Amino acid sequence: MPHPIVDEEAALLRDVRERLDAAGAPSGPSEASVVRDLEQLRAVLGEGAKTEDRPALLQQWDRQSALLRQLRAGARTTDVDPASPYFAHLRMAEDDATHDILLGKATRLLGGTPIVDWRNAPISKVFYRYRQGEAYEETIAGRERSGVVAARRTIAIRDARLLRVEAPEGVFEADPTAPDGWRERHPEPRRLAGGQGTALRAHDVHAGAHGRLRAGGGFRRRADKHLPDIAGLIDPEQFHLITRPSSGFVVIRGTAGSGKTTVALHRIAYLAYDDPAVDSPETLFVVFSPALRDYVSHVLPALQVSRVQVRTFEEWAAEQRRRLFPRLPREARQHTPASVVRMKLHPALGIALAEQIARVPGERTAAQALDDWTTVLAREDVLVDVFTRVAPGAFSADELRRAAAWGRERQEELQAHLAGEPGADAALDEADDALLLRAWQLRVGPIATRSGAPLRYRHVAIDEVQDFSPLEVQVLTGCLDERRSVTLAGDTQQHLVQDGGFTSWTRFLQDLGLSGTEVHTLRVSYRCTQEVATFATGLLGPLREDEVPPVTTRSGPPVELFRFTDHGAAVAWLADALGDLASAEPLASVAILTPSAELSALYADGLRTSEVPRVRRVVHGDFTFAPGIEVTEIEQVKGLEFDYVVVVEANASQFPDGPAARRRLHVAATRAVHQLWLTSVGTPAAAIRELLPAGVDSV
Numbered sequence: 001m002p003h004p005i006v007d008e009e010a011a012l013l014r015d016v017r018e019r020l021d022a023a024g025a026p027s028g029p030s031e032a033s034v035v036r037d038l039e040q041l042r043a044v045l046g047e048g049a050k051t052e053d054r055p056a057l058l059q060q061w062d063r064q065s066a067l068l069r070q071l072r073a074g075a076r077t078t079d080v081d082p083a084s085p086y087f088a089h090l091r092m093a094e095d096d097a098t099h100d101i102l103l104g105k106a107t108r109l110l111g112g113t114p115i116v117d118w119r120n121a122p123i124s125k126v127f128y129r130y131r132q133g134e135a136y137e138e139t140i141a142g143r144e145r146s147g148v149v150a151a152r153r154t155i156a157i158r159d160a161r162l163l164r165v166e167a168p169e170g171v172f173e174a175d176p177t178a179p180d181g182w183r184e185r186h187p188e189p190r191r192l193a194g195g196q197g198t199a200l201r202a203h204d205v206h207a208g209a210h211g212r213l214r215a216g217g218g219f220r221r222r223a224d225k226h227l228p229d230i231a232g233l234i235d236p237e238q239f240h241l242i243t244r245p246s247s248g249f250v251v252i253r254g255t256a257g258s259g260k261t262t263v264a265l266h267r268i269a270y271l272a273y274d275d276p277a278v279d280s281p282e283t284l285f286v287v288f289s290p291a292l293r294d295y296v297s298h299v300l301p302a303l304q305v306s307r308v309q310v311r312t313f314e315e316w317a318a319e320q321r322r323r324l325f326p327r328l329p330r331e332a333r334q335h336t337p338a339s340v341v342r343m344k345l346h347p348a349l350g351i352a353l354a355e356q357i358a359r360v361p362g363e364r365t366a367a368q369a370l371d372d373w374t375t376v377l378a379r380e381d382v383l384v385d386v387f388t389r390v391a392p393g394a395f396s397a398d399e400l401r402r403a404a405a406w407g408r409e410r411q412e413e414l415q416a417h418l419a420g421e422p423g424a425d426a427a428l429d430e431a432d433d434a435l436l437l438r439a440w441q442l443r444v445g446p447i448a449t450r451s452g453a454p455l456r457y458r459h460v461a462i463d464e465v466q467d468f469s470p471l472e473v474q475v476l477t478g479c480l481d482e483r484r485s486v487t488l489a490g491d492t493q494q495h496l497v498q499d500g501g502f503t504s505w506t507r508f509l510q511d512l513g514l515s516g517t518e519v520h521t522l523r524v525s526y527r528c529t530q531e532v533a534t535f536a537t538g539l540l541g542p543l544r545e546d547e548v549p550p551v552t553t554r555s556g557p558p559v560e561l562f563r564f565t566d567h568g569a570a571v572a573w574l575a576d577a578l579g580d581l582a583s584a585e586p587l588a589s590v591a592i593l594t595p596s597a598e599l600s601a602l603y604a605d606g607l608r609t610s611e612v613p614r615v616r617r618v619v620h621g622d623f624t625f626a627p628g629i630e631v632t633e634i635e636q637v638k639g640l641e642f643d644y645v646v647v648v649e650a651n652a653s654q655f656p657d658g659p660a661a662r663r664r665l666h667v668a669a670t671r672a673v674h675q676l677w678l679t680s681v682g683t684p685a686a687a688i689r690e691l692l693p694a695g696v697d698s699v
Helices: 004-023 032-046 054-077 124-129 236-242 260-274 290-302 313-324 338-345 347-359 366-378 380-390 397-418 430-443 470-477 505-511 530-543 567-584 597-609 659-669
Strands: 088-094 097-104 115-117 135-140 143-158 161-167 170-174 182-185 249-254 283-287 309-312 459-462 486-490 519-522 560-564 589-594 615-617 628-633 642-647 672-681
Touching: 004 097, 004 143, 004 161, 004 170, 088 124, 088 567, 097 124, 124 135, 124 567, 124 597, 143 567, 236 260, 236 519, 249 260, 249 505, 260 283, 260 290, 260 459, 260 486, 283 290, 283 313, 290 309, 309 313, 313 430, 313 470, 338 347, 338 397, 338 430, 347 366, 347 380, 347 430, 347 470, 366 380, 366 397, 366 430, 380 397, 430 470, 459 470, 530 659, 530 672, 560 567, 567 589, 567 597, 567 672, 589 597, 597 615, 597 628, 642 659
Parallel strands: 097 115, 249 486, 249 519, 283 309, 283 459, 459 486, 560 672, 589 628, 589 642, 615 628, 642 672
Antiparallel strands: 088 097, 088 143, 135 143, 143 161, 161 170, 170 182
């Protein structure tokens, strides 16, 4: 016979289903009167209302329209799903009474067994903050309540069928092959453990093991002019790249965690050891994100390199553009059509700009460079000609037509702004900064400093170069001095900016005019365990660039996927695991990676409600690089690493099968140094289903 817990939960589900069927769908407030008001307002406005009455009528229209949207949104979000009405069962024992509460995605009061929304109901705090058998004391609805958690169970219900009950007494799973249709098992609880301090973090840059590339106490100048002995800490290929001659281009590709960024950093330290002038603002380290900027800014001083500029390209380019074109608007446009962004970043647009400047004589002034820029973006014939010759098929004729129309509209706004017309609404796209700087270089000459002297760098290093457009890199290399000293580091398998125009190293170097430049490959992954590296490489599927998988230096726990019927169940399960980890390994770094800002906020709030310690929501790359749990989107962690990584919502709807989704999952997975978990509400992404063996896909 099934366990009494299974019988109890099955009976409870039948009772809930009967109550839901009897009650029917919630009626909600009626929208009929609001619709009638809007129809009347439309008629009055259409019949030619008096000029003095129109503002009040339009204001009333906006107010009623907003009310209608609220009513319709409320109607869509307040109903309980009969196929999966709840995911948890809480029983509270208070004095001589017990209260059963069900947690779900919406609130529905059903007599003695209410279903409450896990995100909003104050009583859900008891479920998230306490475990079975623990005493609680909370203020709920303005009243102090205390008692004991008599039962705390996670329930899996799909298609109105009870499939799983997880309780401290055991885990019970529906199994048609079992004599009574159920199977009980007592598995070892899956744990995050054993990885504290394995990631190289900025608050402890000298920590770490496993042969990680690091500089010990940093490079110290000695009388014999030899570098400190770091050869024992790096592999021969890394050392070869670090010690390359100072002039010319060094291009490094390699799998995630192979030391590309660290080689670039140590190369600067090596060059500075031989030439102290390298450790100055005349050296520029360009990164993809504010998070990586902050990380590099902490690491370089540990290598006794303290004066090098570390900037994101957006910061650097905006600063130069504001100085060279001070009258242009400072505001950035937030809603540029995707096709326009893609066109502005495409290498062909750089060719169009160069041809425009070569074709049209003009003075070497900022005004003429500005005219070159607006002309290229606004003329359909120029765009069609260049893209047809250089990148046939990259854009349709309609896309180029609409992009040119967009350019003309923005040109008119800009002219009004420059003329000082009142109310002129002008802004720039982020991609415009690189285009304007390139126009300056081609028309006027070298980018100038505040003193008017040419801006020249002794060395430029660009990390995650696969997510920069060739034109952006051309702007940077156009600022080099006669040594032409550059380090480019990247991995096309981690390519996230799909609009940047990076398709392959060969084509990228060709666009930069560097055909034939040698690309050095790092093949050893020092960051990830064998299990994580194998899984992450498998996620790429047909996008894998190397037939041979990366070499790893150690093993670790298996990669695991856990499925849930609801976000609330996933949060509760994670809260338990992370709470245990925080107690056992207080110095561990954990990343909860999500596919969207909305999900990041949802999971961060849920974990805080569960009183998991040191939960931080990272919004603009503001990582602390300190122990704790950081919740953020995948795009914000490029180049970073953590002891533990949990990728949440790794499902088919968030990651539809295709190159972009596979690369995002690959980037997320390769942030894990010790252990990787994935969760999914719904069907896991295809890239994951292909890899995980039977038995792993479980809660």
